[in-house]
Amino acid sequence: MNALGAVLVVDDDPDLRETITLVLEAEGYPTVGARGGLEAVQVLHARDDVAVILVDLRMPGMTGMELVEQLKDDPAFARIPVVVMSGDNAACAIARAIGADDCLVKPIELPALLATADRYVRR
Amino acid sequence: MCSRIVSQNGAVPPGAPLAAIEPRFAVLEVGAAGIMALAAGNDFDPLGSVTERLVGRPAREALEGAPDLERLVARAFEGRPVDVAAVASCGPTRAARIQVLFGQVPAAVGSPDRDLRFTPGRLEIPAEVRAGRSSVWTKDGTSLMGVPLLGRGAVLGEMVFRVERGHRYDDEDVGLVEELARRSALAIENAGLYREALRVREEFLSIAAHEIRTPTTTIHLAVPGLQGKELSGEVAGKLLAAIEREDRRLAQLVELVQIARNVCERLATERTRSGSAITLDSDAQVVGTWDRSLGGTVRVRSSPGRGAEFTVELPMEVRR
Numbered sequence: 001m002n003a004l005g006a007v008l009v010v011d012d013d014p015d016l017r018e019t020i021t022l023v024l025e026a027e028g029y030p031t032v033g034a035r036g037g038l039e040a041v042q043v044l045h046a047r048d049d050v051a052v053i054l055v056d057l058r059m060p061g062m063t064g065m066e067l068v069e070q071l072k073d074d075p076a077f078a079r080i081p082v083v084v085m086s087g088d089n090a091a092c093a094i095a096r097a098i099g100a101d102d103c104l105v106k107p108i109e110l111p112a113l114l115a116t117a118d119r120y121v122r123r
Numbered sequence: 124m125c126s127r128i129v130s131q132n133g134a135v136p137p138g139a140p141l142a143a144i145e146p147r148f149a150v151l152e153v154g155a156a157g158i159m160a161l162a163a164g165n166d167f168d169p170l171g172s173v174t175e176r177l178v179g180r181p182a183r184e185a186l187e188g189a190p191d192l193e194r195l196v197a198r199a200f201e202g203r204p205v206d207v208a209a210v211a212s213c214g215p216t217r218a219a220r221i222q223v224l225f226g227q228v229p230a231a232v233g234s235p236d237r238d239l240r241f242t243p244g245r246l247e248i249p250a251e252v253r254a255g256r257s258s259v260w261t262k263d264g265t266s267l268m269g270v271p272l273l274g275r276g277a278v279l280g281e282m283v284f285r286v287e288r289g290h291r292y293d294d295e296d297v298g299l300v301e302e303l304a305r306r307s308a309l310a311i312e313n314a315g316l317y318r319e320a321l322r323v324r325e326e327f328l329s330i331a332a333h334e335i336r337t338p339t340t341t342i343h344l345a346v347p348g349l350q351g352k353e354l355s356g357e358v359a360g361k362l363l364a365a366i367e368r369e370d371r372r373l374a375q376l377v378e379l380v381q382i383a384r385n386v387c388e389r390l391a392t393e394r395t396r397s398g399s400a401i402t403l404d405s406d407a408q409v410v411g412t413w414d415r416s417l418g419g420t421v422r423v424r425s426s427p428g429r430g431a432e433f434t435v436e437l438p439m440e441v442r443r
Contacts, residue, residue, distance in 0.1 A: 015365040016341045022358050023348040058333050087336030088329055106336035110347045 004121050005051025006030040010040040010067065011085065012059040020054065023110060029117050037062025041070070044077055052120035054104070057086040057094065065098055072099040081120045252281050257301055259292045268292040270300045272308040279308050334376055338369035 007029050011017040014035075021031045030049070034040035036059050044050060053071070057064035064084060071077040084095035087106040095103035104116060252258050252269035255278045259268050272279040282304050345362040348354070354362070 013337050013341075015368050016337055016344075019341045019345045019348070019362060019365050022362055023344050026348060026352045026354060026358065056337075058330075085340075087333040089332075106333075107339040107343045110344050110351075113344060 004028070004030055006032050006047070006049050007117055007121060008032050008034060008040060008043055008050045008053045010034045010037065010053060010059070010064065011056040012036055013056070016056075020113065023113070024117055027114055027117070029121055036060065037064070037067035037070070040067060044071075044080075050080055052081045052083060052117065054083050054085055054116075055100070057084055057088065057091065065094070068098045068100050083116055083120070248281050253278060257297050259297060261291070266291045268296060268300060270297065270304040272304050274308050331376075331380075335373065338372045341365050341369045 007024055009017055009020045009024075009031060011020070011033075012035055017033045017035070021033050024031045032043055032047070032050070034043050038061060040053065040055070044053075055064040055067055059067075062070075064086075068082050068084065071080065071082060081101040082099075083102040083104055084091055084098075084100045085104045085106060085108065086094065088094065089105070091105045092103040095101075101120075102116060104112060248269055249258050249260065252271055255271045255273060257268070257270045259266070261267065270282045272281060282300060345366050349359060349362050
């Protein structure tokens with residue numbers, strides 16, 4: 001039985017989503033992917049072990065920004081840490097503005113990704 | 124007291140180009156960068172300066188509206204209606220705010236001799252002016268003139284002049300101020316277009332950054348992932364495949380940028396003028412404005428078979 005909570009990776013880019021999932025799982029972090037905001041909400045309703053959510057800001061349909069705002073407004077999910085991923089130089093400012101807990105500015109380096117996962121999954 | 128709208132050289136000939144009357148109008152004619160350009164120039168207050176020269180200091184003191192420059196500029200830049208486009212005062216207090224606002228305005232703007240008073244209170248602008256028609260009226264022995272700032276199918280705001288004594292505004296005054304208002308409206312609209320262009324550019328750069336940094340992130344994560352851990356053949360194969368796909372994607376992006384650059388270089392490459400006719404040739408869609416005070420005919424040809432020709436009776440100018 002795995003005691004660690006899962007990392008939910010929300011990104012519309014299939015290669016990046018899969019790569020993040022593979023490298024995190026290789027390091028022992030349970031990981032689940034979602035192609036967008038709506039699918040992320042479905043995942044959150046389906047399982048209760050999500051420890052942190054990594055969200056790409058720029059996605060078709062429900063944007064990352066809209067997803068974060070929706071999650072922070074929902075008492076069932078508001079406590080789950082959200083980490084914004086973005087290639088925008090203002091990613092961290094945007095993250096703060098929308099109530100996210102942390103940010104990762106693309107291109108993301110592996111040590112930064114692992115440190116973030118460790119910070120929120122193992123705490 | 125100069126109580127009549129005259130040029131420095133005498134009465135204004137009806138229909139004369141403003142630039143021929145007052146060189147400062149050349150500032151307004153720049154137009155393309157709108158208020159930004161006006162603000163960045165040494166003469167921050169061209170409207171006020173022109174007004175002062177043409178109508179005289181008393182009238183300039185009475186130039187109403189826009190008591191809050193920041194609000195005026197902000198609203199103009201948002202493309203929403205403005206109350207009045209003319210700014211009548213650049214006193215030290217306002218100059219400081221202006222400098223903060225634009226960061227480019229020389230300190231000389233706030234010199235004491237330009238510290239003009241605003242007439243207390245606010246003029247009531249007639250409904251017909253707000254509806255887009257010029258008007259001259261009197262109130263308490265004062266002659267007033269209101270001219271709308273007409274944009275594309277919309278009233279952007281109004282310019283109101285008042286002279287205390289000795290003069291009654293007439294059709295000639297109205298004609299000149301209408302031209303001033305037209306150019307002011309053009310400057311405001313151009314400022315909006317300029318702002319929109321900046322917004323589109325920022326959006327493009329943001330999307331470009333996203334499209335480049337996302338595949339780069341995949342590579343940045345996958346390469347050390349392959350190097351650092353003993354991975355199963357399946358996982359390693361998936362990471363390698365992801366790297367290959369993202370590499371191709373980045374190559375396509377480079378190609379796309381090169382194509383876009385080539386297209387941009389072909390835009391509006393031919394512009395010829397023959398007599399009063401201007402011809403603009405372009406391989407792509409062209410958006411432009413024209414100035415009635417210049418040329419006569421403009422022919423715009425885009426892609427073969429999709430040409431369009433615009434002919435007007437009034438002089439006009441094309442800006443790329």
